Amino acid sequence: EPALIYDLGGKFDKSFNEAAFNGAERWKAETGGSYREIELQSEAQRQQALRRFAEAGLNPIVMAGFAFGSVLEEVAADYPDTTFQIIDTRVDAPNVRAIEYSEHEGSYLVGMMAAMASKSGTVGFVGGMDIPLIRKFACGYAQGVKAVNPDATVIQNMTGTTPAAWADPVKGGELARAQIAQGADVIYAAAGSTGVGVLQTAADQGILSIGVDSNQNHLHPGQVLTSMIKRVDLAVYEAFTAGADLETGYFVLGLAEDGVGYALDEHNKDLVSAEMIAAVEEAKARIVSGDLAVHDYMTDNACPVK
């Protein structure tokens, strides 16, 4: 029986954790199998949840979130017969499958769309906890925006410096208001359930927003430009499907592997013009082919554009 552990922010954050949940649910629906899951309430619980699941013989154990990294390093060694999958950070152990995504690539594409949809030439970014991973989102996004409109302004805000920043919709809403006041008319939220507040405010104020991780277009139909999807659901689904024989190692999933992308569905089809799609698809092809390199913030902790 496989197991899934959600990070703080909770299973129904409409975003990262929910993507993991959807993957597990898909596996359940298709195979009729069952799985164990737990939502963390605190940092201190990480170890207990991991160990308890491993003790109980669950296999594989999937955990969603970089914050499990240091705990997993320790626990993995104690349970050599259990396979672990961790998402968003690298852990090197013989029984760990570590998956990272090229979020900068996906963010680049939605950045392009934001720049094309913006009338004011000012777009916004609301990040969750201020960590390099989120800077990576922001940097990819800014590069995409500037690629379309070098004169555009990208307003960037982080919600906080602790995990609480993933679950603070009020603050997300206030940051969105501030950005709108500064002229932003498209805002990209990469902030877990904090982003729900951003999208809500954007919709209330009649501007466009961009969702993250899961496809969030349906949250406010006709008002969410697109979503930068990160196929965490796929990673969970595949891990569950592979079961205990899950291949371990370190994997980076980008546009080429369809690990990231942008969402197009009935909720945003009126917002996305044909030329937008054409431009974005072209960029995507160039990135996949290697012609276009989007800078990854985490390689040097710096971003070439502001």
Place this chain on the structure above:
Amino acid sequence: MDFATVLQILDSTVRLATPLLLACLAGLFSERAGIFDIGLEGKMLASAFFSAAVAAVTGSVWLGLGAGIAASLVMAAIHGAASISFRGNQLISGVAINFLAAGLTVVIAQTWFSQGGRTPSLIGAARFEPITLPLAETLQPVPILGPIYHELISGHTLPVYLAFALVPVSWWVLYHTRFGLRLRAVGESPEALDTAGVSVVATRYAAVAICGVLCGIAGAYLATALQAGFVKDMTAGRGFIALAALIFAKWRPWQALGATLLFGFLQAIALRYQNIDLGGVVVPVQVMDALPYVLTVVILAGFVGRAIPPRAGGEPYVKER
């Protein structure tokens, strides 16, 4: 900082101060009657959940508000029973109520909605909509005053206006009505009220009930106006900041307005700017977060005027030992 930014921050201040103000006035009625209440947080939380839950199910924010107030009143009734009828320790009762609300809201939310302790997002009539005051659009072009009226004064939700209106109302009730006189008396000297032939128990329950209603509005505002739904622990310590504001205000309504606006302003600034650069010295965001609490300690230490709580506060009224 330009004018628009200032307006933005003040606008944000008003929104963030509203739940603090409502909770602070709630605490004011209760504590003026001699019932200390560190359970403001719990009452708000209970109300936030039930208002969001009922609004989500019925699609009516008004039913939601009613449910929120009812939930808060139930908590108030527990506190009242513990501290008035059973002469228990008011602080412990408050602590218990905070725990109770934190636990029950998530447990019930999970049972009802299976969304990890949240309610579904509220849409349309299930939320309080911003109210555009008359002439707001027309006056907008007027320099200075126009934007102030349009951005800052107009365009808030109903509970915001209600909260601000409650300040003069509370003042008037406390100082100009029979009920207010008795309420203040029972917090200072319950035996004086008792020997004057007025029921101490009834007066205190009335005060606790008012506290419940106001906390209920505060919680409903959080869940159905400021946000669109309930999430676990969404009050995030606002009940304690309201308590801090109450001490800051020395248990007076107008000062409560000032204190909550100040704390709301601090929150607005902390929200807007992660680290504030004051000409070389960078103030980390954590300082802004902690400022209300630090200020309260400074006030309590009596360095900025002494805050003397109602004399009979915190003590059960015991006639016969």
Place this chain on the structure above:
Amino acid sequence: MPKWADLVLIPLVSLVLAFGLSALVILAIGEDPVAAVRMMVSGALGSTYAWGYTLYYATNFIFTGLAVAVAFQARLFNIGGEGQAMLGGLGVALICLSLPWPHWALALPAAALGAALFGAAWAAVPAWLQATRGSHIVITTIMFNFIAAAVLNYLLVNVMRPIGSMDPATAKFPSGTHLPSLHDLLAPFGIAFSRAAPANITFLIAIAACVLVWLIVWRTRLGYEIRAYGQSEPAAIYAGIRPVRIVMAAMLISGALAGLMAVNNVMGEAERLVLNAVEGAGFIGIAVALMGRSHPFGVFLAALLFGFLYQGGAELALWTDIPRELIVVIQALVILFTGALDNMVRMPLERLFLALRRGRA
């Protein structure tokens, strides 16, 4: 009313009421209370692994419970256990990270000292304000909990976070600070205890702390003075007991005890300092002290009960759809009935005993 009734019967009846209501809550959310209890019992007591977690939590609660209890003896309501334990964690982290400790036997006393000092220091300001300026200690300790959270947050995010790490947490402590777990301690006696469970040598320190607190409060002059002050301040002044000294002493001991909890959770379990490591144990200490009637032995028993609840609740959350918050509800009910509504139980019992006595007379 006889003393045993006050000490045993009332908490017991209160507890039964709290658990009865909790069972109703479980029923109301469509689960089976009997199955839930069974799962909690097996999850918290059914194996050495389960015991390991139960005792681990109990250790935390013994420290915070003792902290509240000692302050209660001086009639001070220390709600600041949470913040004091947080700062205790900081003390432990600084000590464990600052030196290359060769062996835990050296690191442990140093870390314990650091934890106690930091915890006591965090209690010192509210204590001093209470003693000299009459600032209500309940409010100041609540405020200090929030301030502690901000301080720790700042330090973990901006100062103590290792370069390149995304978690707001310190680096892992060096292996020389690794405390022996109950597994290690019991192995020489041929007892096989789970390796995975976090209960460690700190549990023994907690028991020693109970004995020490008992000695201090009931066998020393300081304890005598603390109790006298707690019962009557005018009498204490008459006897030449200095209130400032007593308030400071009681709160420093209380803060040190709360801080000592960090030896268990920070040094013994996580081996690094993370945000929110205290997890509400400071507040649970209030319930533990109330149930334990502020006596170390009572605190010990109540801490075991809460350790059981906590671990049992975690198991419930793992294996059923009952959210972990159910335990928070049970805690709340226990606090409510044993702390705030005890007169509800006492009044009828008192009447009963009076009637019994009259009947016999």
Place this chain on the structure above:
Amino acid sequence: MAGAAGGQRVPAIELRGISKAFGPVQANRDISLTVMPGTIHGIVGENGAGKSTLMSILYGFYKADAGEIRIGGQPNQISDSQAAIRAGIGMVFQHFKLVEPFSVLENVILGVEDGRLLRPSLARARGALKRLAEDYELHVDPDARIEDLGVGMKQRVEILKALYRQADILILDEPTGVLTPAEADHLFRILENLKSQGKTIILITHKLREIMAITDTVSVMRRGQMVATLETAQTSPGELAELMVGRKVLLHMDKKPAAPGRTVLAVENLRVTDIDGVERLRGVSLSVRAGEILGIAGVAGNGQSQLLGVLGGTLRGSGTVRIEGREIDLAARDAGQSRRAAGIAHVPEDRQREGLVMEFLAWENMIFGYHHDPACQRNRALMDNAAIRAMTAERMARFDVRPPDPDLPARSFSGGNQQKIVLAREIERNPALLIVGQPTRGVDIGAIEFIHQRLIALRDAGAAILLVSVELDEILSLSDRIAVMFDGRIMGERRPEETDEKDLGLMMAGMRGKAA
């Protein structure tokens, strides 16, 4: 019985078979009382006899467990104070029931406001107060805050409250305890005035002189029971005292003349200012020699408590205090300890508030204040509880504390026995100086004799004793010298044989002796 004189007139108040228990304490037991309209009825009784309880029942503050109340002939449940007020009863409590931060006006209208809004009530009350002030010489500033008023004024407000409620029956519970003789005389004039207007007054007091002076009838309570009701004109203080305590009262104490030795206590220019900034001791100088008792007489509240406080170390003051020639540091932090070290033993005025920790067991109380003594320690860290218990048992036997069980909490001893525990603790130290406040307050006559004997014995053994008491009898019978305090000053000194109650009374009122 008093009613006999009234003929067919309907009694203003009739109580029948009133009983009231507070937990295990039976405060009132089957009490009946009849008071005729237009009379002043006195109630006397020892502390704890149940006087206040009975009156509080009449006023609806407590609910009787059993019994019947009739007001003006009509049965009346008096379920709460509101009902009592409606029945025309007003009460001035022993402990005032005023809202301190409120103004006089607000206190007066509280509970009898004329509607939902305050403004009309306040206006009406202002007018009414003015009229009452003129009618009864009861002047107070209607806008003054209660907390700013002195006790005499507060009492006036209480009386005004009752009159504003148009009380026909006025109950006053120990109104003169806090008043100077002049203030008390003024109060009695007011009461006479009220009586002449047909109002009925019940007056509780400990002072038999007042009973004799103003009441028409008097009832005596003892241990929760009503033992007698008499026409004042047909009784005497001696008879009342005997009824109060249940046996013949010895008014005289046999003692040897004092043989004073060296000066033990020398106080010069002692000053104490309280937290409100009021100077309570204004330069007191006195001395006590070994083997003599100096009695301090005075109306309560004239600085005696502060004198005891500074000497005992619970208050700070300025000036010089020497014990056997050595000066005491009046600003010391652990003052109580340094006083004990200097040889001062202190029996405080309020044993339940200061002298004892009510929840502590007898043995814990027996070392209270002396818990640092080497005799109490087992080693450097721990106390020697077994030795303390043994010592306590022995002392309890010697001081006839009943029951002589060291493991009972102080709370469960009766008042007299609690006082014996305190005395045993302080006297057994063989102190150079014993300062003692109200040694026999609330103590029955048997215990009073015992305590007095102990004090004399201590004096004869060569200790210096400073005795503060509001009971003039006690002062007169125990003291070798008497100093009278008024308004924070010593008004003068007398030898007991060369003075009397009248002379001391004038000094206590500040009308004789050293002027400012």
